[in-house]
Amino acid sequence: MRVLLALLALQQxxxxxAAQEIARIVVSPASRSMTAxxxxxxxxxxxxxxxxxxxxxxxxxxxxxxxxxxxRVDSLGLVTAGSTSILPVTVTATLAGAKPKFEVxxxxxxxxAVASLEIxxxxxxxxxxxxxxxxxxAFSTAGDKRSDRVTxxxxxxxxxxxxxxxxxxxxxxxxxxxxxxxxxxxxxxPVQVVAGSIASLSxxxxxxxxxxxxxxxxxxxxxxxxxxxxxxxxxxxxxxxxHGLMEEDGAFVGYEAGEYTVxxxxxxxxxxxxxxxxxxxxxxxxxxxxxxxxSRFSTEEVWLHQDGKHAYLGSGSGxxxxxxxxxxxxxxxTVTDSVITNTRRVNDVMTFPDGKFLVFTREGASDRxxxxxxxxxxxxxxxxxxxxxxxxxxxxxxxxxxxxxDKFGTFLYLTNDGTGALxxxxxxxxxxxxxxxxxKTEGRPDAGRSLHDIDLRDGLLYASYWNDGMVVLxxxxxxxxxxxxxxxxxSQFKYDLNALYKQVEVDGGPGFIRxxxxxxxHKNYVFIADEVFPASYPKGTKDAAAGRAYGRLxxxxxxxxxxxxxxxxxxxxxxxxxxxxxxxxxxYMGAYNAGYRVFDISGELRGDLRAQGREIGHLNxxxxxxxxxxSAMTWGVVVNPKDGLAxxxxxxxxxxxxxxxPKPKIVP
Numbered sequence: 131m132r133v134l135l136a137l138l139a140l141q142q143x144x145x146x147x148a149a150q151e152i153a154r155i156v157v158s159p160a161s162r163s164m165t166a167x168x169x170x171x172x173x174x175x176x177x178x179x180x181x182x183x184x185x186x187x188x189x190x191x192x193x194x195x196x197x198x199x200x201x202r203v204d205s206l207g208l209v210t211a212g213s214t215s216i217l218p219v220t221v222t223a224t225l226a227g228a229k230p231k232f233e234v235x236x237x238x239x240x241x242x243a244v245a246s247l248e249i250x251x252x253x254x255x256x257x258x259x260x261x262x263x264x265x266x267x268a269f270s271t272a273g274d275k276r277s278d279r280v281t282x283x284x285x286x287x288x289x290x291x292x293x294x295x296x297x298x299x300x301x302x303x304x305x306x307x308x309x310x311x312x313x314x315x316x317x318x319x320p321v322q323v324v325a326g327s328i329a330s331l332s333x334x335x336x337x338x339x340x341x342x343x344x345x346x347x348x349x350x351x352x353x354x355x356x357x358x359x360x361x362x363x364x365x366x367x368x369x370x371x372x373h374g375l376m377e378e379d380g381a382f383v384g385y386e387a388g389e390y391t392v393x394x395x396x397x398x399x400x401x402x403x404x405x406x407x408x409x410x411x412x413x414x415x416x417x418x419x420x421x422x423x424x425s426r427f428s429t430e431e432v433w434l435h436q437d438g439k440h441a442y443l444g445s446g447s448g449x450x451x452x453x454x455x456x457x458x459x460x461x462x463x464t465v466t467d468s469v470i471t472n473t474r475r476v477n478d479v480m481t482f483p484d485g486k487f488l489v490f491t492r493e494g495a496s497d498r499x500x501x502x503x504x505x506x507x508x509x510x511x512x513x514x515x516x517x518x519x520x521x522x523x524x525x526x527x528x529x530x531x532x533x534x535x536d537k538f539g540t541f542l543y544l545t546n547d548g549t550g551a552l553x554x555x556x557x558x559x560x561x562x563x564x565x566x567x568x569x570k571t572e573g574r575p576d577a578g579r580s581l582h583d584i585d586l587r588d589g590l591l592y593a594s595y596w597n598d599g600m601v602v603l604x605x606x607x608x609x610x611x612x613x614x615x616x617x618x619x620x621s622q623f624k625y626d627l628n629a630l631y632k633q634v635e636v637d638g639g640p641g642f643i644r645x646x647x648x649x650x651x652h653k654n655y656v657f658i659a660d661e662v663f664p665a666s667y668p669k670g671t672k673d674a675a676a677g678r679a680y681g682r683l684x685x686x687x688x689x690x691x692x693x694x695x696x697x698x699x700x701x702x703x704x705x706x707x708x709x710x711x712x713x714x715x716x717x718y719m720g721a722y723n724a725g726y727r728v729f730d731i732s733g734e735l736r737g738d739l740r741a742q743g744r745e746i747g748h749l750n751x752x753x754x755x756x757x758x759x760x761s762a763m764t765w766g767v768v769v770n771p772k773d774g775l776a777x778x779x780x781x782x783x784x785x786x787x788x789x790x791x792p793k794p795k796i797v798p
Contacts, residue, residue: 164209176223251264251378274624432765439510447757708722720765
């Protein structure tokens, strides 16, 4: 044994010692918070079991992949926070001869300093003895919502008093100003308290019938002892019993069939109206008409040719192919041809308005020449490549939109994965596309900017800008003097993604995917859908079957396009929301794990659409023939207006052709 030990000692290089074991990594600064839009430098030290610093250790830094839309970190530890979020950074310490050590640190990117306040309601006219709850929200310069404590103060407590929670009480006739403040930032609300007392109240309508989900608008009139109307009083609205929504403008929507009482109150005086609601009764059966399974790659976007007889289907997860499909017999969709290009993903495809050309996107090309590909479709069954465009968009193009305006001609709008910019191409000559403009949101680094999808109607472009919400641009409408070569900002709807999806962070940890993914303008609404996935699967599970999507569809009222506001929403009981299609009073949706969903969107929309019974039908797009067996991941849907058939593309297993059947007849 002694001889063996001696031999081993002779084999050790002279002058060297065994590598120290890395016991832990110490990362500074200790307080790891920063302002969204700023940078933070991380420093790391490796320590042994005795807490001694180990020299010669190499450190690398990597951001969790699901947080890539919110920030960046370079290999030397410089963190760039593009938006409010929690950025999980993995620090790796390596030393020759020692086992690598990993440490995950969480960087909290917080809103900037408070810059503005909003008070609700925006006007108030009360009678003595009436109480009204006021709310205030604080925002940073970038429009990020803050959670500051608001201080309330009345300029004349003898007229209107207000407590620390924002509950205002009208004391006597006169005028006062209620001020909400956070630090030096203030917002004021003028309040008038009228003289005299209310002698009579009338509520219109006093009795009404409808269906669950109908929006019923109430108005109340007050009169004094002389019978003179007291105009523009601010009532406090309430309803009972059951589930529904009552808003400050007098709009009521009941979620369930039944009897409701709506009440308008002015202090000690109040008046009631009765509401009787029947079931919405929109449910209808769905039938699978045809099926085209795909198993080689995942399935991306589907698009129909204007002739209603041909379709095009993209591929992903390494997919390099766009399929041309004959759908003249919807029960038997058949691949007629394909276009293979250097890409790992054909995410989006769309035909030109004249039906003579199509364009599709590329992401993940091996030579970094991503961008777009344009094909002629003189024969729709056999697309032929005629041009491509890669300048400035080598980082990849996720989505496209082709639009023709009589005044300007045909232009192509595309997203840039690398910079989050909108690129606009003149394709009046499809063989020679040329860029005419770029536009992107300001106030944040490229690390936090992502443009995900585009919709365009009547010269207004609706951009789904992920962390920046929905952005509306004038590209030919004229209201802001915009054109395709000179896009102009009209408005923006931004909301608190972190608060909305707090449960996702609880379920899967910080650094999850969440952002405004798609938008669709219909009448006075824009439907926006968020793409939301957790950062990790539940602990202990073995594969993707345990994962799920989340997300909400919001209905944005754009009757005043300069002031968009959220008025209604939908969330599936399980699964997420993704791409939508609207035709008439019906909204069609790919809802990821929640399958294919169809909704009634007739009339005015307020509140929780699922609770109102507006779902027309649901199909679980899962079978054993796809790339991932028996697991739905419904991407989206395109509806053929010629026959009403829905072409549903499922990421896991290909194309489904679905029909909504008439409501079954009830036999007495």
